[in-house]
Amino acid sequence: MAATAKKVFGAAEASDLVNELRRSFDDGVTRGYDWRITQLKKLLVICDNHEHDIVEALRDDLGKPELESSVFEVALLRNSCKLALKQLKNWMAPDKAKTSLTTFPASAEIVSEPLGVVLVISAWNYPFLLSIDPVIGAISAGNAVVLKPSELAPASSALLAKLLEQYLDPSAVRVVEGNVNETTLLLDQKWDKIFYTGSSKIGRVIMTAAAKHLTPVVLELGGKSPVVVDSNTDLKVTVRRIIAGKWGCNNGQACVSPDYILTTKEFAPKLLDAMKHELETFYGKKPMDSKDMSRIVNSNHFDRLSKLLEEKEVSDKIVYGGDKDRENLKIAPTILLDVPLDSLIMSEEIFGPLLPIITLNNLEESFDVIHSRPKPLAAYLFTHNQKLKERFAMKVSAGGIVVNDIAVHLALHTLPFGGVGESGMGAYHGKFSFDAFSHKKAVLYRSLFGDAPVRYPPYSRGKLRLLKALVDSNIFNIFKVLLGLS
Amino acid sequence: MEAMKETVEESLREMRDTFASGRTRSLKWRKRQIAAIYEMVKDNEDKLCSVLFQDLGKHSTEAFRDELGHVLRSATVAINCLDKWAVPKQSNLPLLFFPAKGKVISEPYGTVLVLSSWNFPISLSLDPLIGAIAAGNTVLLKSSELSPNASAFLAKTIPAYLDNKAIKVIEGGPDVATILLQHQWDKIFFTGSPKIGRIIMAAAAQHLTPVTLELGGKCPTIVDYPTISKNIKSVVKRITGGKWGSCSGQACISVDYVLIEKSFASSLIDMLKPLIRSFFGDNPKESGCLSRIVSKQHVQRLSRLLNDPRVQASIVYGGSIDEENLYVEPTILLDPPLDSEIMNEEIFGPILPIITVRDIQDSIGIIKSKAKPLAIYAFTNDENLKTRILSETSSGSVTFNDVMIQYMCDALPFGGVGESGIGRYHGKYSFDCFSHEKAIMEGSLAMDLEARYPPWNSFKLSFIRLAFSEAYFKLLLLMLGLKRST
Numbered sequence: 015m016a017a018t019a020k021k022v023f024g025a026a027e028a029s030d031l032v033n034e035l036r037r038s039f040d041d042g043v044t045r046g047y048d049w050r051i052t053q054l055k056k057l058l059v060i061c062d063n064h065e066h067d068i069v070e071a072l073r074d075d076l077g078k079p080e081l082e083s084s085v086f087e088v089a090l091l092r093n094s095c096k097l098a099l100k101q102l103k104n105w106m107a108p109d110k111a112k113t114s115l116t117t118f119p120a121s122a123e124i125v126s127e128p129l130g131v132v133l134v135i136s137a138w139n140y141p142f143l144l145s146i147d148p149v150i151g152a153i154s155a156g157n158a159v160v161l162k163p164s165e166l167a168p169a170s171s172a173l174l175a176k177l178l179e180q181y182l183d184p185s186a187v188r189v190v191e192g193n194v195n196e197t198t199l200l201l202d203q204k205w206d207k208i209f210y211t212g213s214s215k216i217g218r219v220i221m222t223a224a225a226k227h228l229t230p231v232v233l234e235l236g237g238k239s240p241v242v243v244d245s246n247t248d249l250k251v252t253v254r255r256i257i258a259g260k261w262g263c264n265n266g267q268a269c270v271s272p273d274y275i276l277t278t279k280e281f282a283p284k285l286l287d288a289m290k291h292e293l294e295t296f297y298g299k300k301p302m303d304s305k306d307m308s309r310i311v312n313s314n315h316f317d318r319l320s321k322l323l324e325e326k327e328v329s330d331k332i333v334y335g336g337d338k339d340r341e342n343l344k345i346a347p348t349i350l351l352d353v354p355l356d357s358l359i360m361s362e363e364i365f366g367p368l369l370p371i372i373t374l375n376n377l378e379e380s381f382d383v384i385h386s387r388p389k390p391l392a393a394y395l396f397t398h399n400q401k402l403k404e405r406f407a408m409k410v411s412a413g414g415i416v417v418n419d420i421a422v423h424l425a426l427h428t429l430p431f432g433g434v435g436e437s438g439m440g441a442y443h444g445k446f447s448f449d450a451f452s453h454k455k456a457v458l459y460r461s462l463f464g465d466a467p468v469r470y471p472p473y474s475r476g477k478l479r480l481l482k483a484l485v486d487s488n489i490f491n492i493f494k495v496l497l498g499l500s
Numbered sequence: 501m502e503a504m505k506e507t508v509e510e511s512l513r514e515m516r517d518t519f520a521s522g523r524t525r526s527l528k529w530r531k532r533q534i535a536a537i538y539e540m541v542k543d544n545e546d547k548l549c550s551v552l553f554q555d556l557g558k559h560s561t562e563a564f565r566d567e568l569g570h571v572l573r574s575a576t577v578a579i580n581c582l583d584k585w586a587v588p589k590q591s592n593l594p595l596l597f598f599p600a601k602g603k604v605i606s607e608p609y610g611t612v613l614v615l616s617s618w619n620f621p622i623s624l625s626l627d628p629l630i631g632a633i634a635a636g637n638t639v640l641l642k643s644s645e646l647s648p649n650a651s652a653f654l655a656k657t658i659p660a661y662l663d664n665k666a667i668k669v670i671e672g673g674p675d676v677a678t679i680l681l682q683h684q685w686d687k688i689f690f691t692g693s694p695k696i697g698r699i700i701m702a703a704a705a706q707h708l709t710p711v712t713l714e715l716g717g718k719c720p721t722i723v724d725y726p727t728i729s730k731n732i733k734s735v736v737k738r739i740t741g742g743k744w745g746s747c748s749g750q751a752c753i754s755v756d757y758v759l760i761e762k763s764f765a766s767s768l769i770d771m772l773k774p775l776i777r778s779f780f781g782d783n784p785k786e787s788g789c790l791s792r793i794v795s796k797q798h799v800q801r802l803s804r805l806l807n808d809p810r811v812q813a814s815i816v817y818g819g820s821i822d823e824e825n826l827y828v829e830p831t832i833l834l835d836p837p838l839d840s841e842i843m844n845e846e847i848f849g850p851i852l853p854i855i856t857v858r859d860i861q862d863s864i865g866i867i868k869s870k871a872k873p874l875a876i877y878a879f880t881n882d883e884n885l886k887t888r889i890l891s892e893t894s895s896g897s898v899t900f901n902d903v904m905i906q907y908m909c910d911a912l913p914f915g916g917v918g919e920s921g922i923g924r925y926h927g928k929y930s931f932d933c934f935s936h937e938k939a940i941m942e943g944s945l946a947m948d949l950e951a952r953y954p955p956w957n958s959f960k961l962s963f964i965r966l967a968f969s970e971a972y973f974k975l976l977l978l979m980l981g982l983k984r985s986t
Binding site for chain 2: 040045079080081084085089090092093111112113114120122124125127129130206214217218221222224225226228230233235247248251252254255257258262296297298304306385396398403407408411412413414415416417418419422423425426428429430431434435436438439440441453454455456457458459460461462463469470471472473474477478481482
């Protein structure tokens, strides 16, 4: 029954860790194509050989259904690895840049180089995806990386530590488990990049710590992702996608979860009926018994969500669900109709299985409602109306916009995934991950021949005229000046 | 200060209202504003040269080459390319998502803050301004109080040429900056020292404001004498022009120190001395071609760097200081100790240490022992050395066989890494710097897959697994019932 003694992780350990990884980086361990490919292949092996373990850990931590774990964590990771393996040579190749007459003769290129030793801090809701996907980016770009998984998903955290230690190169890739203490100790160190997924509140703490060392950051935060539903839409498909996107993705505990719905007063009853109907199709008459939804992660969050429901003027707006089971950390899919716009549930990111529907006189008003709140990570619109789609895409500022679907843009490696304003800064997925962990170094190759005296003192009017012509890059002007015709 | 606080709040309100009105989204509006910047510079060339002479003793040719010409070119490029830059980027989506469409739109952040520096007060103010406007933002510029005439010019003249409900100028020093930083901005662009860069980033962190920090560092210049000896004259000219010909060494990309093999050091110095005299005459103070030091404080700072007796002992040329006239003579040092202050902070002045090494390859170790600079320069024809420099050192940029000129190449990103900064600009990078890349995905309501929705079963799991791995043929078999679900 012997419990393994937990290794002490103090300031000295944090400093030693970074120094060790920095030595590895300086020695060039992570720079070569082969090393990066080997690590990525091992990550793929983890996905292939340990899917079952991952599914079990996610069931322990979140009660996540097997399909969600397999699809939204393992499959996405597998694809991410395969893409990196396939594209890495391309990504690593320098980009040629155009030079102008002022710098002629010259050639220029942009070289991607690793930043050095980076820190990835991940979240509890998609603990594997949000840990390994950024790590794939860090490794592809040639960095040494420390991963700090969330302690709120302890089985996943332990499994990540075990698997990464077992498969990856420990001289350059490490996992530090722990809570806010360990995170703080890590944040005191100097990193070459910090990649954080989590809340806006902690995002501020991360960036403040990073500022001490001028460390660039990617912050993948959250927000209230609104769903605007037009009456001019395919109701059944719309409703199914909203439900699958909300309750089918970690039971609303996702950064791009549909947070609240905006629709017209006229359409709301139809929408609500359709939702109730499809919810029953998906989860049965007793959704609390359904095995197809994650549970609430812990009692803190359960209490937080309960409080949202219990607020005066909110509790009486529940039109579906509302059942709670604290012991099993379950809250039934709950829909609310027209809660006050200044209620708690409409002020903070819900991150749970509660879905307020706000009704408006007309859909135009939705722009104001969205605009009056911090910029979310995602904004959704369901409509057939082409003009409305265009206006929505132009007017609504969010990390990403999805029309006629929910959350799928996460799976697209050709679109940058990230926030703006309160929902974050920076982006990743696909090549954007590689870029997020790279420094794009500008390189200019000049020839020692052909020097324009115009560059050097002593300055004269003639030189000034020539310079002006060069700046205009107008070849005729230059000749005119050179020939003394100007 | 109260009045200043109110001015700032009032300005912010007005700029935010202007942004909300949508006026700055129009490409026509943006081009008109940038054209107005172009006109402003062209109409006021003489006045601009005059203020730069008053603030920094800059010769009009230097002023044009380094500042006015740069702004004119930057504006021209922006006007010519804006339509292209603003076009949404289409993304290819995997077949699985057919017929969905994906693209990325560049949208303005909103209301942005530009804090510029005193050494190139016109170009470091107007160039970021062009970027901010090109991207469709409203912008507040705070110019540096250390270049008061340039600052006053901008404060007076910009409102006369530009839309002053969208673009504003505020003058002042650190106390004004502090007030500005208390507010929420959608982006902050700062040019200055790493010390202040940290303060800016920490302030920005409170509001999760993304930042671009153009900082500095000690830009080393490797002179691989034997491989470039045929063109040594050009080399020496470029170094001399680059060090003293541009704001007397007070530039973020100035040649800070030279690295050369011991046996060639005296040849280099013997060529530098007469060249300095030929550029600046026997009395550089009177030449009119050498900029002044910006302030008494900076003269005192440079004086202090030279006062170290070990540094004094290393002076081989120059060394005289006239605090009253803000003059520091072009000075060359030979092997000041590597642990002296002058070899550990950015010099930002007309003092050039020449550090000798036994083997030119050793320069790489010295460069690596210091913080990552904004630029590394290397005069060499040795391809191996070039490769080593590129792969073993890290800097904002690397220029072979020239100095400073990478600044003019607008196809190259201009920015730092580590201590030398975060982010980049110039050319299209300026546009990107002030834009949020918003991903837009449009799904189709027409094609709906049952497999997407609960209740889950093994068929749906197999389907989704195969879909994710893009095993379309197997997927087809599954759907036709010719493959068993696992």
